[in-house]
Amino acid sequence: MNCQDFELNVIQLARDQLLDAGNREQCLAHTRGCLRCRKRLEEEHALIAEAHAVMAVLGTAEAPAHVEAALLVTFRAQARQRNALAVRSLSGQKRIRQWTFGAAQLVAAVAVIVVGLMWLRSGPAPSPELSTVSKHAQEMPVSKGGANVARQELLLVPAEAQQLKTRHRGRQPVRQKQEADDAATQFYSLVEAGELAPLESGRVVRVEVVASALIPFGGPLTPETLTQPMQADLLLGQDGLARAIRFLPASHNIKTQ
Amino acid sequence: MTNKPITHSEVELLRRMADGDDQAFTAIYRQHQGAIYRFALLMSGSTAIAEDVTQEAFMVLIREAQLYDPGRGTLTAYLYGIARNYVLRRLRRDSFFVSLMREAEDGEDVPLTTLVAKDDPFSNFSRNEMTRLVRQTVLALPPRYREVVVLCDFQELSYAEAAQVLSCAVGTVSSRLHRGHALLFERLRAVSKLDPQTPDAQLLRCFT
Numbered sequence: 001m002n003c004q005d006f007e008l009n010v011i012q013l014a015r016d017q018l019l020d021a022g023n024r025e026q027c028l029a030h031t032r033g034c035l036r037c038r039k040r041l042e043e044e045h046a047l048i049a050e051a052h053a054v055m056a057v058l059g060t061a062e063a064p065a066h067v068e069a070a071l072l073v074t075f076r077a078q079a080r081q082r083n084a085l086a087v088r089s090l091s092g093q094k095r096i097r098q099w100t101f102g103a104a105q106l107v108a109a110v111a112v113i114v115v116g117l118m119w120l121r122s123g124p125a126p127s128p129e130l131s132t133v134s135k136h137a138q139e140m141p142v143s144k145g146g147a148n149v150a151r152q153e154l155l156l157v158p159a160e161a162q163q164l165k166t167r168h169r170g171r172q173p174v175r176q177k178q179e180a181d182d183a184a185t186q187f188y189s190l191v192e193a194g195e196l197a198p199l200e201s202g203r204v205v206r207v208e209v210v211a212s213a214l215i216p217f218g219g220p221l222t223p224e225t226l227t228q229p230m231q232a233d234l235l236l237g238q239d240g241l242a243r244a245i246r247f248l249p250a251s252h253n254i255k256t257q
Numbered sequence: 258m259t260n261k262p263i264t265h266s267e268v269e270l271l272r273r274m275a276d277g278d279d280q281a282f283t284a285i286y287r288q289h290q291g292a293i294y295r296f297a298l299l300m301s302g303s304t305a306i307a308e309d310v311t312q313e314a315f316m317v318l319i320r321e322a323q324l325y326d327p328g329r330g331t332l333t334a335y336l337y338g339i340a341r342n343y344v345l346r347r348l349r350r351d352s353f354f355v356s357l358m359r360e361a362e363d364g365e366d367v368p369l370t371t372l373v374a375k376d377d378p379f380s381n382f383s384r385n386e387m388t389r390l391v392r393q394t395v396l397a398l399p400p401r402y403r404e405v406v407v408l409c410d411f412q413e414l415s416y417a418e419a420a421q422v423l424s425c426a427v428g429t430v431s432s433r434l435h436r437g438h439a440l441l442f443e444r445l446r447a448v449s450k451l452d453p454q455t456p457d458a459q460l461l462r463c464f465t
Contacts, residue, residue: 011434017415043442050391051410055295057388063294063311068286071312072279075319079277 001026006037014044187235187244188217201238206231214247267332275322286315289333292412293340299407300344302396310347314339330421337408337422345400394444402437409434 006027012018013027031038211230214221235244267288273281290311297310317339318325325335395406408419409430416434420427 007435011431011438015409044438047391047438047441048410050388053388054299054392055411055413058295058298061295061298062291063308067308067312068283068290071286071315071319072283074316075279075282078319079279083277 001030003030003034003037006030006034007040010037010040010044014041014048184233184249185247187233187246189244190242199237199243202243203236205234205236207234208232209247217247268327271322271325271327271332282319285318285332289336290315292333293336296337296407296412297340297344299392299395299411300341300400300403301348302392306344306347306351310340310343313343331418334418334421338424341404341422348400390445390448391441394441394448397444398437398440402433402440405430405433406437406441 009018009023009027013024018024018027031041208229209232211221211225211228213232214230231248233246233248234242237243267285270281270285274285293314294307294311297307298304301307301310314336318336325332329335395403395411398406404423405419408414408422409416414422416427416430419430423430
């Protein structure tokens with residue numbers, strides 16, 4: 001070990017914190033042969049001894065009692081403030097929860113009222129639908145019709161009929177619909193028997209047709225009523241095609257709009 | 258100085274302190290205040306500053322106890338760190354020391370001989386001239402060397418602990434300690450050769 005290496009270790013050697021035993025031995029061996037480094041180690045020992053002496057004098061030096069008292073006062077005030085904030089925060093959260101719950105109840109009540117009003121105010125089917133279907137109704141006897149069209153009862157299963165009734169219950173006044181059903185003719189099929197696809201769903205649309213449309217179905221007509229308009233119920237399948245039609249008496253005038 | 262690793266009881270005390278238990282705070286204060294006070298006293302040479310610094314360090318603990326992370330070091334090191342920042346701030350702010358500057362070897366200004374604080378605690382405590390001289394010379398060191406000497410030589414922290422307090426590398430602590438000791442020896446030798454009639458020597462009355 002040379003003096004430079006010794007210098008790197010001298011402080012830790014003097015502090016007795018040189019952990020490497022081999023290094024420590026080398027340093028001590030170096031001091032035995034090097035007067036300058038031996039003096040250097042003695043200086044370090046002296047300095048550390050003086051530091052210990054200073055600390056021995058200062059050993060009992062502590063902050064005066066008034067510092068502790070002042071800190072305690074501050075600590076208690078801080079704790080009180082923190083508790084007050086926590087309580088205020090808790091009560092604030094509770095109030096927010098209550099407000100939220102109340103607002104949710106109010107919104108739910110308004111929603112129920114609005115839905116109820118909409119349900120009550122819902123009227124018969126809109127007129128554009130009627131006018132659209134009316135054209136089909138005018139054409140249907142021509143395209144499907146003629147005297148060769150088989151007059152068949154509409155093959156509706158009871159469940160399907162019930163579904164149709166259910167779907168339209170909200171769109172038409174119940175009493176008017178019941179009267180119309182009683183006075184109407186039977187449903188006449190507009191398609192051949194073999195062409196009947198299973199009817200999964202459908203809807204009945206009231207249209208206005210010329211009375212002469214009854215001719216292919218052998219309906220009761222007079223020359224006076226031939227050109228008069230009359231109302232009919234058109235059954236549309238799920239594919240939008242007309243499946244069947246029935247006619248309402250000319251005297252039965254249901255206001256559709 | 259005791260610099261034990263943080264214990265479960267200390268964690269428990271800190272938790273209770275955060276819950277507002279003033280007995281827990283008192284226990285923590287009494288356990289650490291002495292070391293912090295002595296560190297500030299050795300750094301500043303002033304009991305007034307040492308009191309203020311001790312109070313400020315624990316005020317920070319009261320206000321922002323949640324900032325202390327046991328995983329990053331001991332509570333003592335944390336408090337030393339706060340105290341060190343306050344001491345340096347106070348020393349910059351207050352003109353307690355009058356320094357005669359000279360150009361140091363490394364180019365920085367280093368005080369050759371300084372006055373000590375007016376309220377000199379050691380003058381009452383010690384009759385040992387050498388001890389007083391060492392203390393005065395330490396006070397004359399630039400703060401960056403003074404804090405390392407105080408922590409390692411006086412408070413007997415290891416290099417690693419001192420590095421934790423100073424937020425620097427262990428190697429930095431080691432090199433600063435070497436430089437600090439070199440300055441101490443240089444000044445001790447220089448002071449012992451001062452002319453007793455010079456004003457500086459009158460201030461360093463122990464050598465007259």
